[in-house]
Each structure stands twice: as C-alpha cells, then as structure tokens.
Amino acid sequence: MxxxxxxxxxxxxxxxxxxxxxxxxxxxxxxxxxxxxxxxxNHGISESVTKDAIDTATKFFELPEEEKRRLASDDVLSQ
Structure with a gap:
C-alpha cells in the first residue's frame, strides 16, 4: 500500500x-x-496562458513515442 x-x-x-x-x-x-x-x-500568469501550456503539453504526451523522440534535445536552450 x-x-x-x-x-x-x-x-x-x-x-x-x-x-x-x-x-x-x-x-x-x-x-x-x-x-x-x-x-x-497567485503566480500572476493568466488563465489563458496556463490553459495553452496544459493543452500543448497534453498534445505532446499524446504523440507516439517515435515522434516525441524526434523532438528530444539535450540542449534545453534550443528553440
């Protein structure tokens, strides 16, 4: 448990x-x-921005594993 x-x-x-x-x-x-x-x-970030971030993350995690790996990078600063 x-x-x-x-x-x-x-x-x-x-x-x-x-x-x-x-x-x-x-x-x-x-x-x-x-x-x-x-x-x-009370972080000051608008609800629309947080909703967009959650929507984008959800779409990313719904991608097939192969597609997510193509988007991977060791450079966290890369665009």
Missing part, C-alpha cells in the same frame, strides 16, 4: 510581503527537498 502525499499549495503573492517572504521561501525549499514538486497559486 502506498502512502498518500499532500501536495503543498504555495501562494506566491506572499513573496511580495517582506514579513512572510522568508517563510514562503522555506516552504518552497522544503517542498522541493521532500516531495520534488508543489502547486502554486
């Missing part, structure tokens, strides 16, 4: 407040070390 993990939810708007910035950074650091990922809210 696998253990359930609660996905940390981090409000990035708290980074603007000097009194909570340090605590938010610690929460991000802990999430990265213990779980490896987290969910953010």
């Amino acid at each position: 696998s253990a359930l993990i609660t996905l940390p939810l981090i409000d990035l708007s708290s980074l603007k407040d000097p009194s909570s910035r340090s605590q938010t950074i610690k929460i991000i650091q802990t999430a990265c070390k213990q779980i490896g990922f987290f969910q953010v809210v």
Whole structure:
C-alpha cells in the first residue's frame, strides 16, 4: 500500500510581503527537498496562458513515442 502525499499549495503573492517572504521561501525549499514538486497559486500568469501550456503539453504526451523522440534535445536552450 502506498502512502498518500499532500501536495503543498504555495501562494506566491506572499513573496511580495517582506514579513512572510522568508517563510514562503522555506516552504518552497522544503517542498522541493521532500516531495520534488508543489502547486502554486497567485503566480500572476493568466488563465489563458496556463490553459495553452496544459493543452500543448497534453498534445505532446499524446504523440507516439517515435515522434516525441524526434523532438528530444539535450540542449534545453534550443528553440
């Protein structure tokens, strides 16, 4: 039986407040070390941009393996 993990939810708007910035950074650091990922809210990215990113990722992962391999690159900065 696998253990359930609660996905940390981090409000990035708290980074603007000097009194909570340090605590938010610690929460991000802990999430990265213990779980490896987290969910953010109030990041300032529009809903249409996030929807487009999710749609594009979904289309990519639906591609046949051979097609995905043709798109692979060791250069993360390449266009």
